[in-house]
Amino acid sequence: MIGLNDAYGGPLRRDYIRRQALTLRYILGVEREPAPDVARILEHVLPELAPSFEFRVVPNGDIGGDGALTSWDPPCISFEERAYHELALAIPRARFTGLHELGHLTLHRGMVQARNTAQVRDVRDLNSVERHANCFAAEFAMPHDIIKDCKVPRDVATLCKVSVEAAEYRMRDCAMWPRGDDRQRIVDGFADLLKKLRSKN
Numbered sequence: 001m002i003g004l005n006d007a008y009g010g011p012l013r014r015d016y017i018r019r020q021a022l023t024l025r026y027i028l029g030v031e032r033e034p035a036p037d038v039a040r041i042l043e044h045v046l047p048e049l050a051p052s053f054e055f056r057v058v059p060n061g062d063i064g065g066d067g068a069l070t071s072w073d074p075p076c077i078s079f080e081e082r083a084y085h086e087l088a089l090a091i092p093r094a095r096f097t098g099l100h101e102l103g104h105l106t107l108h109r110g111m112v113q114a115r116n117t118a119q120v121r122d123v124r125d126l127n128s129v130e131r132h133a134n135c136f137a138a139e140f141a142m143p144h145d146i147i148k149d150c151k152v153p154r155d156v157a158t159l160c161k162v163s164v165e166a167a168e169y170r171m172r173d174c175a176m177w178p179r180g181d182d183r184q185r186i187v188d189g190f191a192d193l194l195k196k197l198r199s200k201n
């Protein structure tokens, strides 16, 4: 089966991926929405903006992995029925899968790639197309401007309709989590490390 393994892509920097995700939000007219309707974007908004784009629902088992695939000629995102049903219900995992495929569509022109969490290979971060797509999905789903006042991962999860795990990962990435005592311990540990490094000079 094509594209179910992770693969090398050209190196893409995180800030480039962030700009692409935020620009696409703007183009789609959902710049300020905390939790855009991903099913509507794929089924209606994108085909209107880009008439060559197709969204397809295919029988269960046709794709495998997480049940979604990006392909080309014509540019197309396919969902298995089961995954599509979850997407229509705005289930966090299915939304993230939809945004992951949107990442491939935006970043990896010409490559056929499905989301398959179980088979992310040990490809260097900057080159892994799976990590690129996950990074794109996180930047699109949880822009810093929208989550900046959230206190705990559950706040982000509720606001942006993502899983608590994805929310926590994102908050750590933005240095928003952990807070309180845990954060202080990290800050103290870092201060210790700096002191040790200085004393070596």
Ligand SMILES: [Zn+2]
Pocket: 100, 104, 113, 114, 115, 116, 129, 130, 133
């Ligand atoms: Zn993928």
